[in-house]
Amino acid sequence: MDEIDRSVLKTIVETANDHFFIVSGDGQILDISPGVEAVYGLSREALLGSNVRELERDGVLRPSISLEVMRTHRPAQLMQVTGTGRRVIAEAHPVFVNGRLERIVSRSRDMTDLQLLQDEYALLQKRFNEHVKRGQSVADDPALDSALEELQVRSHAMREVASLLKRVAPSGASVLMLGESGVGKTAFARQLHRWSERAAGPFVEVNCGAIPENLFESEMFGYQPGAFSGAARQGKAGLLEQAEGGTLFLDEIGELPLLMQTKLLKVIQDGKMTRLGDTRPRRVDFRLVVATNQDLAARVQEGLFRLDLYYRLNVIPVTLPALRDRREDIPGLAEACLVRLNAHYGRQKFLDNHVWSTLMGSDWPGNVRELENWLERAWLSSALDRIEGFESPASPTSAPHTPPTPSAPPPLENETLPAYLARLERELLERGCRTHASTYALAEHLGISQSSVVRKLKRHGLKLR
Structure with a gap:
C-alpha cells in the first residue's frame, strides 16, 4: 500500500461516524479510531x-464482540x-x-441518542393513540368506509389502524406492521398499496420464512x-426488480437471514442492487412494507436482527389488534368467508x-x-345447507388437546443420529400431510411456525394431500 492509499484509509477511518478497533488474533488492541475514548x-x-x-x-465492554469472533471464528453483531x-x-x-x-x-456505533429519539417517538405515538381513542381523530369518513368494505x-x-395507514x-x-399471526397484516398491506401513489404499480409479496436460505439471494436479487x-x-x-414502481411486502421479516439483512439494508440505503453474476448495479424504486409477529427488538438483543436495519424499517410502526380485541369485526368476516366458500364449492349454505x-x-x-379455517371445516362437515355446529374453536385459556403420540420406531442398523431424526421428522410430516x-x-398440530413447516416439507419433497 503506497502513501496515498494509507492517507485515504486514514481519512476514511478518522471521519467515519463509526468507531473502529483493530485487534490481534489473541485479543490485543492494536489500533483505534478517534472518538472511542468518549464512548468507552x-x-x-x-x-x-x-x-x-x-x-x-x-x-468497559459488556460483552466484547472481538472475544465472540475469537470464540466462533465468524463475523458477529451484538x-x-x-x-x-x-x-x-x-x-x-x-x-x-x-x-x-x-x-x-x-466497528461500533453509539445508539444512545438514537434510542432517546425512539423513546420520544414512542411517547408521541402513545399520546396520539390516546387522542384517537377519545374519538377526536377518527371521524366518519365515507371514503374510508368504502375502501374498507372488502376488509370487513x-x-x-381497526378503524384507527386504517385511518393511520390511509x-x-x-x-x-x-x-412496519406488527401483530399476532393471522390478524390480517397482508390484507392491510395490500390496502396501503391501493391507497398509495404507487397503486398502479405491482404489489410483490414475499414470505421471508418460506424461501430456503440457500435460494434467498437468487430469488431476491x-x-x-x-x-x-x-x-x-x-x-x-429478482423480487426487488419485480417490485419496481410498486410496493415490496416482506412478511415474516424476522425470519430474514442475517446476510440478507445486510444486503437489504444496502439496497435501502443506496437504492441499487446487483444481480448474482453481474457487476453492474441496477437502480430500484419501491415502497417497502414489512410485517412480523415477532419481537424484533428482542431479536436485535439476541444478535439475530440488525439494529440499523430495525431502525430503517421502524419508521412507521402499525400494530394490528388481535381478533379477540375487536369482536365486532367477527360477523362481517364470517359472512364474507361464507360467501367465498359458497362460491368456491358451488352450494349455498348458511349459519x-x-x-x-x-x-x-x-x-x-x-x-x-x-376463524376462516374453522368456518371451512364447519362448511365441509355439514351435510345440510344449514350449518348447525362443529367442534368449538380452541381457547388459549384451555389446555391444548394432545393427540396420542405413537411410539418411535427403533433406529436401523448403523443408522446415524441425524439420519434417524430426519427419518422420524419425515414420517411425522407424512402423517400430518x-x-x-x-x-x-x-x-399448529406440530407446535412449530408455519414457515418452518413449509421449509421442512420442501426439504423432504412432501405436499399436503
Missing part, C-alpha cells in the same frame, strides 16, 4: 495497552453497554491468513445467465343462529386465519 471511557493510550479480555472483565453507560451496536469481522486468525476488525372492518380499533400511504415511508449451475439460460429478475354465540364467544388465538388441510393447521 478510557484514553487512547489505556485502550492500546489493553486486551479485550481485560476490558470485558472490567466492564449490542454493547460500555463503561460510560452508552449503548452501542458493534459489528466485527475476522481476518485470516493461511487459515489462522490474525486480526479482528470491529367495523371495530373502532394518512401515511402517500408518504412513501417504510411501514435475481441472477445473470450462467451465474450458477442450474441457472435459467436467460437469467432472471344457524345458535352458531353465532360460538363465533362471538371464542378468543380465536389464530385470529382471522383460524394426510390429516391436515393447510400448512397452518399442520404447524
Whole structure:
C-alpha cells in the first residue's frame, strides 16, 4: 500500500461516524479510531495497552464482540453497554491468513441518542393513540368506509389502524406492521398499496420464512445467465426488480437471514442492487412494507436482527389488534368467508343462529386465519345447507388437546443420529400431510411456525394431500 492509499484509509477511518478497533488474533488492541475514548471511557493510550479480555472483565465492554469472533471464528453483531453507560451496536469481522486468525476488525456505533429519539417517538405515538381513542381523530369518513368494505372492518380499533395507514400511504415511508399471526397484516398491506401513489404499480409479496436460505439471494436479487449451475439460460429478475414502481411486502421479516439483512439494508440505503453474476448495479424504486409477529427488538438483543436495519424499517410502526380485541369485526368476516366458500364449492349454505354465540364467544388465538379455517371445516362437515355446529374453536385459556403420540420406531442398523431424526421428522410430516388441510393447521398440530413447516416439507419433497 503506497502513501496515498494509507492517507485515504486514514481519512476514511478518522471521519467515519463509526468507531473502529483493530485487534490481534489473541485479543490485543492494536489500533483505534478517534472518538472511542468518549464512548468507552478510557484514553487512547489505556485502550492500546489493553486486551479485550481485560476490558470485558472490567466492564468497559459488556460483552466484547472481538472475544465472540475469537470464540466462533465468524463475523458477529451484538449490542454493547460500555463503561460510560452508552449503548452501542458493534459489528466485527475476522481476518485470516493461511487459515489462522490474525486480526479482528470491529466497528461500533453509539445508539444512545438514537434510542432517546425512539423513546420520544414512542411517547408521541402513545399520546396520539390516546387522542384517537377519545374519538377526536377518527371521524366518519365515507371514503374510508368504502375502501374498507372488502376488509370487513367495523371495530373502532381497526378503524384507527386504517385511518393511520390511509394518512401515511402517500408518504412513501417504510411501514412496519406488527401483530399476532393471522390478524390480517397482508390484507392491510395490500390496502396501503391501493391507497398509495404507487397503486398502479405491482404489489410483490414475499414470505421471508418460506424461501430456503440457500435460494434467498437468487430469488431476491435475481441472477445473470450462467451465474450458477442450474441457472435459467436467460437469467432472471429478482423480487426487488419485480417490485419496481410498486410496493415490496416482506412478511415474516424476522425470519430474514442475517446476510440478507445486510444486503437489504444496502439496497435501502443506496437504492441499487446487483444481480448474482453481474457487476453492474441496477437502480430500484419501491415502497417497502414489512410485517412480523415477532419481537424484533428482542431479536436485535439476541444478535439475530440488525439494529440499523430495525431502525430503517421502524419508521412507521402499525400494530394490528388481535381478533379477540375487536369482536365486532367477527360477523362481517364470517359472512364474507361464507360467501367465498359458497362460491368456491358451488352450494349455498348458511349459519344457524345458535352458531353465532360460538363465533362471538371464542378468543380465536389464530385470529382471522383460524376463524376462516374453522368456518371451512364447519362448511365441509355439514351435510345440510344449514350449518348447525362443529367442534368449538380452541381457547388459549384451555389446555391444548394432545393427540396420542405413537411410539418411535427403533433406529436401523448403523443408522446415524441425524439420519434417524430426519427419518422420524419425515414420517411425522407424512402423517400430518394426510390429516391436515393447510400448512397452518399442520404447524399448529406440530407446535412449530408455519414457515418452518413449509421449509421442512420442501426439504423432504412432501405436499399436503
